[in-house]
Amino acid sequence: MAKNHPELDKCIQRDAAVLLYGNAVAGIVMSLITSTFLAFAFDNPITDSFKQAWWLAMSTLLSLRLVDVIIWKVKLQHTEFDGKKSINRFVSGVIPTAILWATYLVYITRHNDDIELTAAVIIIGALAGGSVTILSAHKFTAMFYAFVLLSPASIGLLLSEQYALQLLGVLGISYSVVMVITSKRSSEFTLNTLFLKNENAVLINHMEEQVAQRTQKIYELSNLDPLTQLFNRAAFMEQLKSMIAKSDKPFALLFVDLDGFKKINDSIGHKAGDQILRQTSVRLKQHSSNTQLLCRWGGDEFLIVLDDTDEVSAIEKSREYIEILSEYHNTENSVLSVGATIGIALYPNHANHANNAERLIQLADMAMYYQKKQARSTVGVFSKQMEKLHSRELYLKNGLTKAIEKQQLRLVYQPIVHSENCETVAFEALLRWQFDDENIPPDEFICIAEQYGLIHEIGAWVLKNACWQASQWDIAPNLAVCVNVSVIQLQDENFINIVDEALSNSSFQAELLHIEITESVFATDINIISSQIKALQARGIKVSIDDFGTGYSSLSAMQDLAVDMIKIDRSFVNNIENTGDAIISAVMHIAASLDFLVIAEGVETERQAQKLLSLGVHFFQGYYYSKPMEADAIASYLDTPPMLHINKSI
Numbered sequence: 001m002a003k004n005h006p007e008l009d010k011c012i013q014r015d016a017a018v019l020l021y022g023n024a025v026a027g028i029v030m031s032l033i034t035s036t037f038l039a040f041a042f043d044n045p046i047t048d049s050f051k052q053a054w055w056l057a058m059s060t061l062l063s064l065r066l067v068d069v070i071i072w073k074v075k076l077q078h079t080e081f082d083g084k085k086s087i088n089r090f091v092s093g094v095i096p097t098a099i100l101w102a103t104y105l106v107y108i109t110r111h112n113d114d115i116e117l118t119a120a121v122i123i124i125g126a127l128a129g130g131s132v133t134i135l136s137a138h139k140f141t142a143m144f145y146a147f148v149l150l151s152p153a154s155i156g157l158l159l160s161e162q163y164a165l166q167l168l169g170v171l172g173i174s175y176s177v178v179m180v181i182t183s184k185r186s187s188e189f190t191l192n193t194l195f196l197k198n199e200n201a202v203l204i205n206h207m208e209e210q211v212a213q214r215t216q217k218i219y220e221l222s223n224l225d226p227l228t229q230l231f232n233r234a235a236f237m238e239q240l241k242s243m244i245a246k247s248d249k250p251f252a253l254l255f256v257d258l259d260g261f262k263k264i265n266d267s268i269g270h271k272a273g274d275q276i277l278r279q280t281s282v283r284l285k286q287h288s289s290n291t292q293l294l295c296r297w298g299g300d301e302f303l304i305v306l307d308d309t310d311e312v313s314a315i316e317k318s319r320e321y322i323e324i325l326s327e328y329h330n331t332e333n334s335v336l337s338v339g340a341t342i343g344i345a346l347y348p349n350h351a352n353h354a355n356n357a358e359r360l361i362q363l364a365d366m367a368m369y370y371q372k373k374q375a376r377s378t379v380g381v382f383s384k385q386m387e388k389l390h391s392r393e394l395y396l397k398n399g400l401t402k403a404i405e406k407q408q409l410r411l412v413y414q415p416i417v418h419s420e421n422c423e424t425v426a427f428e429a430l431l432r433w434q435f436d437d438e439n440i441p442p443d444e445f446i447c448i449a450e451q452y453g454l455i456h457e458i459g460a461w462v463l464k465n466a467c468w469q470a471s472q473w474d475i476a477p478n479l480a481v482c483v484n485v486s487v488i489q490l491q492d493e494n495f496i497n498i499v500d501e502a503l504s505n506s507s508f509q510a511e512l513l514h515i516e517i518t519e520s521v522f523a524t525d526i527n528i529i530s531s532q533i534k535a536l537q538a539r540g541i542k543v544s545i546d547d548f549g550t551g552y553s554s555l556s557a558m559q560d561l562a563v564d565m566i567k568i569d570r571s572f573v574n575n576i577e578n579t580g581d582a583i584i585s586a587v588m589h590i591a592a593s594l595d596f597l598v599i600a601e602g603v604e605t606e607r608q609a610q611k612l613l614s615l616g617v618h619f620f621q622g623y624y625y626s627k628p629m630e631a632d633a634i635a636s637y638l639d640t641p642p643m644l645h646i647n648k649s650i
Contacts, residue, residue: 008199013083015194019137020090024069027134031097032062034123038104042116050107058100065093091141098148101127105153109160121168124149125175132183137194139187146183150176225296227274228281236295236303240357243293243305244347251307251347252314255364256321258300259339259376272331276338283324303361311346311381318342318379326377339377343368350382366390396445397452399435404457409433411465412628415637416482416599416621419613424638426480426514428621429466430628431458450488459489460498467506467513469631475638482514484546490517491528496535503539510540516567518546530561537564544599548587566591568617570602576611588616 039055068089076086101124108120128149135142154172157165223235231239243251258280265273277300284294284302293305304321306314325340345351345364363382370389371380380386403409413427433440449455463483470481489495503510515536517529533543544565568587572580584600591598600612603622612620629637 007205008195010083012191012194013087014081015083015197016137016191017081017083017086017090019190019194020087020135021069021072023134023137024065024090027130028062028066028069030130031101031127032059034127035059035062035104038116038120038123042119044116047107047111050111051104054100054104054107058097058104061093061096061100065097068093087138091138094135094141094145095148098145102148102152105149106156109153109156109165121153121172124153125172128176128179132179132186135183136186136190139184139191142183142187143180146179147176150179227277228296230281230284230302231293231295233295233297236293236297237357239293240305240360243307244351244357244360247307247347249308250310250349251305252309252311252317253345253347253360253364254304254306254314254318254321255297255343255345255361255368256302256304256325257341257343257368257372258325259341259372261300261338264336264338268331268334268336272334272336275331276329276336279329280325283327284321287321287324297361303364311344311349314344314346315379315381318344322377322379341368341372341376342379343371344379344381346381363387393448396435396440397448397454400433400445400449400454400458403433403435404454404461408435409458409461410630411462411469412630413481413634414621414628415626416619417625419609419617419620422625424476424479425619426482427470427634428482428516429462429469429484431462431484432628446486450486455486455488456492459486460502463498463502464505467502467508470512471506471508473634473638475635478512479638480512480514480542481508482516482544484516484518487517487529490532495532499536499541500539511542514542514544514565516544516546526561533561533563537562562594563596565597565599567599567601567621570622573600573602573604573608573612573622576608581611581615584612584615584617 035055035058039051072086072089105120105124108117128146131142131145131149135145150172154169154176157169157172160166160169223231225232240253258276261273261276264276277296280302281294281296284304288294288304291307293303295303297303306317309317322340322342326337329336329338343364344367345360347360350363351357351360366386367380367382370386371378374380410432411429412432413429415424416426416428417424431442431446433442433445446455449458463485466481466483470479473479485495492498499513499515502508503513536543542564544567545561545563546567547569548566566587568584572583574580576584588598590596597618598616599619599621600617601621603609603612603620603624605624608622609620609624626637
């Protein structure tokens with residue numbers, strides 16, 4: 001290690017200060033004794049006044065130095081003192097001492113007898129020799145002390161007219177040179193010893209710091225999520241299991257899922273998404289105590305453990321989290337907002353064993369999931385009813401997977417008729433599934449298919465079979481078939497290829513294929529949807545918006561999409577005697593201005609049909625004309641005159 005290493009220099013300076021102050025007492029006491037002896041042992045009226053004044057100055061200086069040493073040893077020796085400042089403090093007392101000794105010796109060489117001079121030279125020479133050891137921890141001071149003590153008087157003796165004194169001066173000069181060299185070497189040896197001692201200590205300390213840093217790094221890599229610096233899954237599970245095993249107090253586990261995060265990630269980019277995740281983690285840390293466990297479970301999901309918390313407190317705290325997480329996020333190019341939905345599971349109410357940490361997380365996740373279905377950016381607590389719903393969901397999901405594999409789904413068809421003459425113009429293909437002797441409603445299993453990624457396979461099957469079956473309607477070759485398509489399907493970049501393949505394999509005319517998408521399409525990325533719709537229309541395929549008027553659409557979005565037809569939601573038809581007619585009338589005005597055809601679904605009575613006709617609706621669909629029928633019943637249905645269909649189905 002280099003000798004100019006700052007940390008090493010500080011350690012050496014501290015040790016040097018300890019040595020200097022540690023040896024100082026003996027040197028000060030010896031100087032005090034010898035100065036007293038030299039001042040009063042020899043009686044000389046000529047020099048007595050000088051020696052007394054000199055002794056008073058020397059005694060005062062040595063006393064101050066002794067007090068300084070005592071103070072240093074009491075207050076500083078065992079503290080993190082500044083070594084450099086302590087050395088400078090010590091030297092500030094040593095240098096004046098050396099100068100006073102030199103002053104005395106020079107004066108004696110000029111005004112005193114040979115006996116006193118000899119005694120003074122011997123004593124001061126001995127002091128110079130002792131300083132080699134006492135001052136060895138500071139090279140400059142040691143060399144300066146030896147030089148100043150001996151050289152001035154030696155030079156004065158050398159300049160004397162007496163041969164004996166000249167000879168003593170030569171000896172003094174020689175001795176001063178030897179002392180200076182000896183002081184230098186002694187200091188270098190001492191300082192080198194201090195260097196070697198502290199080098200090892202600094203190296204060990206440096207190695208320990210590196211080990212600690214690497215240990216911390218390994219810990220972070222093993223236990224912390226690199227993006228948010230919260231616990232990762234593995235570390236959180238260990239902490240939670242340990243907490244369950246040791247805890248004798250209730251606590252709450254919060255499962256936090258950000259609302260609208262995926263849309264930001266997809267539309268603005270992952271960089272903005274990462275910024276939001278980091279800001280989310282900061283807000284969670286700021287709003288949580290040091291004892292609370294925080295985890296990034298994955299994606300935009302976070303886990304929080306609230307220790308010593310009951311259900312009421314957990315709900316209140318969750319609402320506070322939702323509030324702070326819903327505040328605007330500042331990213332590089334925009335200000336964005338996300339919400340948060342939180343599910344709560346309680347210990348020990350819902351899981352009370354160490355091996356049930358996974359269970360507790362699962363239940364909190366379940367609570368979050370069902371709460372998000374009900375209302376986003378709210379709080380839900382796990383209940384047994386949720387577990388029943390979840391069990392049924394898994395039951396249907398597993399059954400649906402097998403149904404796809406074994407081709408156990410089927411299509412039924414409901415006619416769409418012209419409002420004026422009741423002529424059938426199209427059939428809507430409706431998916432049906434019977435599982436364990438139970439007819440599962442599409443509203444239930446389609447949601448499950450979308451959630452678990454089964455919708456793509458189901459959707460492709462529906463398109464393929466609807467086109468093939470419609471191609472077999474030889475009795476009415478110009479009948480269209482309407483196929484419902486999930487928004488998730490429509491966003492799939494491979495969707496157009498699936499449509500092309502269904503048309504090609506069945507030889508069904510593209511102009512007779514109608515694609516129905518729900519109004520929820522307006523809540524997604526309109527650019528992607530618009531591109532897909534244009535690709536369908538370029539092939540001659542008609543596109544309609546189903547469930548129109550339920551809350552998502554806007555005139556500008558309708559204009560941008562430029563669909564061919566809209567289907568009025570059955571809720572407005574059912575309420576046509578109240579406010580429904582006004583809404584339908586408004587829809588017809590919009591349709592006229594944007595050149596859309598309008599289909600009313602859920603028509604069940606003659607009065608509804610007549611009212612809708614008076615409002616100008618183009619096509620009807622509902623039980624008033626026919627229930628959905630199996631594919632093999634379509635031929636006989638089409639053989640029946642249109643007006644005879646009415647009321648037969650009721």
